[in-house]
Amino acid sequence: MLPMKQRHNPAPSRLKYRLERLWLRPGVRFMALRGLPMAVIACAGLLLFSDAELRARIDAAVADMRDQIAARPELAVRSLKVTGASPRLLLRVKQVADLDLPASSLDLDVAALRVRVVNLPAVEDADVRLTTGGTLEIGIVERIPVAVWRNEEGLFLVDRHGQAVARLNQRTDRPDLPLIVGEAANDMVPEALTIMRLAEGIDDRVRGLQRVGARRWDLVLDRNQVIRLPETEPGPALNRVMALHQAEDLLERDVRVVDMRDGERPVLRLSIDAVEELRRLRTEMQGEDA
The missing domain is CATH 3.40.50.11690 (Cell division protein FtsQ/DivIB)
Incomplete structure (x- = not known):
């Protein structure tokens, strides 16, 4: 007489059942899918940047990459154009701009340049923008003495x-x-x-x-x-x-x-x-x- 085969029990084990119930909790899913990967990345970052030599090499690589991008000809600013200013004010605008052209657009702080120009007593408002063709254009609204x-x-x-x-x-x-x-x-x-x-x-x-x-x-x-x-x-x-x-x-x-x-x-x-x-x-x- 042949031995009878033991039928597979479709019911999950107690451990599997508990794990599935645990997985249904939103907090557990959040920690597993987001919290744990972020913790691993943070620990890896701390380990990497705790090495001063490694950190210096990374900073140098980033700076070299930025310099290579800034040196690209399509980012070069070659000329300055000032509109709306009288000859005397034009000279003052160029002085406060203090630009050494040609320069990279990545090295120009357009917002800070506008603040310096607007702070001139004879300037009521100014618009500073980079235009196509490598030109930095400063549009001046000059104060009219009355x-x-x-x-x-x-x-x-x-x-x-x-x-x-x-x-x-x-x-x-x-x-x-x-x-x-x-x-x-x-x-x-x-x-x-x-x-x-x-x-x-x-x-x-x-x-x-x-x-x-x-x-x-x-x-x-x-x-x-x-x-x-x-x-x-x-x-x-x-x-x-x-x-x-x-x-x-x-x-x-x-x-x-x-x-x-x-x-x-x-x-x-x-x-x-x-x-x-x-x-x-x-x-x-x-x-x-x-």
Whole structure:
């Protein structure tokens, strides 16, 4: 009689069953598939870089590879092109750029170069980019001076935002621009320009605008005449003065000060000669009455 074959039991073993149940846990799968390989790589890296000589050879190989890439002709920057700058500013831009061309584009810090250019007083904004053909192009938005500002340090050209553009040696170098004087006068350049536009009828007599106490303006004319403007709404007050001048030639008379600080009630201050003449006339009239 032949021995009977033992049938295979399809049920898993207890160990296999436990391992399969363990594998169903997300944390176990994460550690096995990601954590363990990362730990092995980290240990291998620590072992490799703990050897100073090996680390030096790796650094040298990386540096040599970078130098070979940087030396490729398609990455070479051969020329510098600056647009939107006046000749004087063009020279300053080239100085702060301080480029030794030809150079590799990998060795140029375009962002840092833009910061250096924008920090120039005469530059409002700048765009720095590498173009095809190995050219580094710097596009400049230059500040346009609109007034001359006199302060304790001297004369400065300022733009529409009151930003100092450049130092001025003497007033006669820019007679086409209005003069503003006083503390924080550059902070109120738009208002100053508005006042100067309203005074176009007497612009040949205007010497400048003086900021008083960082609060209001005095419009200074020739012949020592001054128009004192209010802190708020100086434009309408000046319009009243201009209307009086057109109707009565106010500013052609012996008037030293036109005080418009109270916009509804102008006050005139006569010159010394006019006051003496007025006194003389009053004395004569009083003598005649007697």
